[in-house]
Amino acid sequence: MTSQLEALRRELDRINEEILKWLNRRAEVVQEIGRLKLKQGINRFDPVREREMLDHLVRINTGPFDDQTIRALFKQIFAASLKLQQKQHEDALLVSRARKPEDTVVAVGSVRIGGGTPVIIAGPCSVESEAQTDAVARVIAEHGLGLIRGGAFKPRTSPYDFQGLGVEGLKILREVADRYGLKVVSEIMTPGDLDVAVRYVDIIQIGARNMQNFALLKEVGALSTPVLLKRGMAATIEEFKFAAEYILSHGNPNVILTERGIRTYEKATRNTLDISAVPILKQETHLPVLVDVSHAAGRRDILLPLAKAALAAGADGVMIEVHPDPSVALSDAQQQIDLDTFRRFMAELKTAAPAFV
Numbered sequence: 602m603t604s605q606l607e608a609l610r611r612e613l614d615r616i617n618e619e620i621l622k623w624l625n626r627r628a629e630v631v632q633e634i635g636r637l638k639l640k641q642g643i644n645r646f647d648p649v650r651e652r653e654m655l656d657h658l659v660r661i662n663t664g665p666f667d668d669q670t671i672r673a674l675f676k677q678i679f680a681a682s683l684k685l686q687q688k689q690h691e692d693a694l695l696v697s698r699a700r701k702p703e704d705t706v707v708a709v710g711s712v713r714i715g716g717g718t719p720v721i722i723a724g725p726c727s728v729e730s731e732a733q734t735d736a737v738a739r740v741i742a743e744h745g746l747g748l749i750r751g752g753a754f755k756p757r758t759s760p761y762d763f764q765g766l767g768v769e770g771l772k773i774l775r776e777v778a779d780r781y782g783l784k785v786v787s788e789i790m791t792p793g794d795l796d797v798a799v800r801y802v803d804i805i806q807i808g809a810r811n812m813q814n815f816a817l818l819k820e821v822g823a824l825s826t827p828v829l830l831k832r833g834m835a836a837t838i839e840e841f842k843f844a845a846e847y848i849l850s851h852g853n854p855n856v857i858l859t860e861r862g863i864r865t866y867e868k869a870t871r872n873t874l875d876i877s878a879v880p881i882l883k884q885e886t887h888l889p890v891l892v893d894v895s896h897a898a899g900r901r902d903i904l905l906p907l908a909k910a911a912l913a914a915g916a917d918g919v920m921i922e923v924h925p926d927p928s929v930a931l932s933d934a935q936q937q938i939d940l941d942t943f944r945r946f947m948a949e950l951k952t953a954a955p956a957f958v
């Protein structure tokens with residue numbers, strides 16, 4: 602009796618080993634199929650094929666397991682296989698850290714974004730005048746920083762709001778930046794403006810509202826000018842990564858990801874800063890990750906703690922809106938900080954990082 606039980610148990614062990622071997626063999630075949638599909642650009646999940654395999658297994662099933670149990674068991678195996686293919690697909694993306702383990706550093710003049718020293722991109726929401734831009738640039742240079750932001754093409758919610766100075770704004774920004782040896786970040790909203798933009802702009806910003814403007818992403822992908830890509834206000838991290846993938850896959854590797862808050866039900870801030878996006882993007886991609894604290898908060902009184910949180914979470918830098926007189930700013934008046942507040946902000950942020958560029 603005992604020896605018979607022992608024998609059966611040994612047989613079970615052998616069957617388990619066989620099942621294990623065949624499960625892994627199956628996984629290998631699935632991965633091979635995944636590689637082929639990837640090459641051909643085919644969607645990895647094929648529900649019709651899954652249904653056909655299940656129907657076939659049920660047809661030839663002789664028991665003792667009933668059909669429902671067989672379906673449930675094989676569905677588990679299929680789901681595990683799909684997960685393998687999904688991981689394979691993610692790892693193959695150009696933005697993926699699995700594909701390129703070392704950090705991408707975007708060099709703009711002497712400023713290295715993602716190079717270990719956090720960057721500060723400061724400047725007005727909109728370029729309004731030469732004097733306004735010069736006043737901000739002077740304070741940026743005073744701190745030894747190398748980048749200035751300023752919108753010339755503004756994506757405003759209302760068509761009656763200030764739309765930006767257009768090319769005239771880009772010219773002002775360039776002229777002032779050159780005066781102080783700064784590099785320029787400015788948003789471009791349409792492919793048609795890229796030709797003129799690359800003459801004045803060092804980093805092209807793609808705004809939150811255009812994160813999924815695929816025509817624009819393809820066009821900036823064809824350039825070599827660095828691109829600062831903002832996360833869409835209702836975009837998942839996966840969608841954000843795919844937007845960056847558009848740019849990389851069209852040939853431009855110089856992409857800087859920027860978390861700028863997402864829409865939630867919370868009204869205390871303009872958007873909700875998704876701080877977890879920072880370590881997730883750093884883990885899953887090799888691209889530099891910045892946090893725009895101004896558009897996340899929509900208010901000026903919590904920018905310092907948000908910036909500290911961003912750096913603590915591993916961000917490669919911070920974007921912040923600065924205006925000589927925020928109360929009369931033509932856009933985002935509530936969130937911009939004045940020059941003295943920016944000086945205090947920088948002094949206090951030094952407790953979070955020893956140096957900035």
Ligand code: PEP
Binds near residue numbers: 752807808831861896
């Ligand atoms: C901006 O940076 O000026 C801007 C409009 O930001 P966002 O696209 O993140 O709203």
Ligand code: MN
Binds near residue numbers: 726727932
């Ligand atoms: Mn703004």
